[in-house]
Amino acid sequence: MAPETSAERGRHVRERLLAAAAELIAERGWTAVSTRVLAERAGVRPGLVHYHFASLQDLLRQAAVAAMGRVVAETSPPSEGVDDPAAVLDALTSALDAYEGRDPTSLLFIETYLASTRDPELRELIAAMLNDFRHGVAEVLRGSGVAEPEATAVVLVAALDGYLLHKALDVSTSTAAVKTVLRRLVPTPSR
Amino acid sequence: MAPETSAERGRHVRERLLAAAAELIAERGWTAVSTRVLAERAGVRPGLVHYHFASLQDLLRQAAVAAMGRVVAETSPPSEGVDDPAAVLDALTSALDAYEGRDPTSLLFIETYLASTRDPELRELIAAMLNDFRHGVAEVLRGSGVAEPEATAVVLVAALDGYLLHKALDVSTSTAAVKTVLRRLVPTPSR
DNA sequence: CTAGCATTTGGTCATTCGCCCAAGTCGAAT
DNA sequence: ATTCGACTTGGGCGAATGACCAAATGCTAG
Numbered sequence: 335m336a337p338e339t340s341a342e343r344g345r346h347v348r349e350r351l352l353a354a355a356a357e358l359i360a361e362r363g364w365t366a367v368s369t370r371v372l373a374e375r376a377g378v379r380p381g382l383v384h385y386h387f388a389s390l391q392d393l394l395r396q397a398a399v400a401a402m403g404r405v406v407a408e409t410s411p412p413s414e415g416v417d418d419p420a421a422v423l424d425a426l427t428s429a430l431d432a433y434e435g436r437d438p439t440s441l442l443f444i445e446t447y448l449a450s451t452r453d454p455e456l457r458e459l460i461a462a463m464l465n466d467f468r469h470g471v472a473e474v475l476r477g478s479g480v481a482e483p484e485a486t487a488v489v490l491v492a493a494l495d496g497y498l499l500h501k502a503l504d505v506s507t508s509t510a511a512v513k514t515v516l517r518r519l520v521p522t523p524s525r
Numbered sequence: 526m527a528p529e530t531s532a533e534r535g536r537h538v539r540e541r542l543l544a545a546a547a548e549l550i551a552e553r554g555w556t557a558v559s560t561r562v563l564a565e566r567a568g569v570r571p572g573l574v575h576y577h578f579a580s581l582q583d584l585l586r587q588a589a590v591a592a593m594g595r596v597v598a599e600t601s602p603p604s605e606g607v608d609d610p611a612a613v614l615d616a617l618t619s620a621l622d623a624y625e626g627r628d629p630t631s632l633l634f635i636e637t638y639l640a641s642t643r644d645p646e647l648r649e650l651i652a653a654m655l656n657d658f659r660h661g662v663a664e665v666l667r668g669s670g671v672a673e674p675e676a677t678a679v680v681l682v683a684a685l686d687g688y689l690l691h692k693a694l695d696v697s698t699s700t701a702a703v704k705t706v707l708r709r710l711v712p713t714p715s716r
Numbered sequence: 717c718t719a720g721c722a723t724t725t726g727g728t729c730a731t732t733c734g735c736c737c738a739a740g741t742c743g744a745a746t
Numbered sequence: 747a748t749t750c751g752a753c754t755t756g757g758g759c760g761a762a763t764g765a766c767c768a769a770a771t772g773c774t775a776g
Contacts, residue, residue: 365553365554365556366556382755386753389734441639489707493683493687535723535724572725572726
């Protein structure tokens, strides 16, 4: 195998810990992730957790922000070149197909939202992400002539997260029907 | 004071424990509620928790279901006498004024949704509540001529819960503007 | 008055928790 | 070859956890 410098190995361990944390937050819940199960999942000795991170909370914060940032980046609608509101909606609702409510990604989002309630530092980071995403959606909506783009984006994103939240309880609802109804939120002004 | 029979005192203790549990789930998160803080909050000795309830999980389940059932009952729109979709919306969005996202009630809902993910017994109870509420809303929508009442109810309720979820992070959004946009979901067929 | 009962008490059990640290390993630079 | 520094190991700290139980308490029915 490739010989690793100790610095490289250290970075590798850090990444494994962050990945394991994102998994376990979704599986067990934010406050139920412990240093020992975390280390075991990462395939690493428990002592390493507090060598690479100041505290368990700090690790969880970094893991959640990094993982969520990645998801948001690839879910964000293209900032230009979209003029049809229906196309905007399709881009967003593709998330409804990708995430089923009970999957690690959906649960990580909800868990982090709740953890933000009890961690001001985390709240600021997540609120900034949410606002960026909302404004991105609003910009596209404005470009395609939808009235009140900012408020519409707020409702649209809320409906998406809320639907995923409910889907965790009840998977029987039809995503296709939901998409149809969501289209009412982005009416085309002309015609 | 009124002399209490031991049975009455027992029932009283049970209620205090349930009330304390609902508070603490919101404050600390579902998995972070312990028997000892629970007993302290209820003004009761720790040993009583496992006398009145089979387990801590069982207590939390009962507390969440009872508290949520009470909220749902008083938020549900009147099942008859409403023919204007705007009035339906007003009845529902009144919850947006009552709950600010970071209040105990909102947090209890989200926490319980997440706990349901890891507790099949709880999930069935909460899913039934959600479906009852959705169908109640759908029935009123159907009565006032809104197209696709079931799917509309799903989206509407999702938007409400999602908005509360996001409000916990960012209280800067305008509830009034949100209500305006939500009106698009319930278009009047006539006119 | 007494026996029976639900309730309450105070304590203990093994386990797990976050965090810390002295000692050890090992590649890189001198 | 030796030193340096980053990384890792294994153990241990006090505190908290869920659950359990024998003994005490006190109301109530006989």
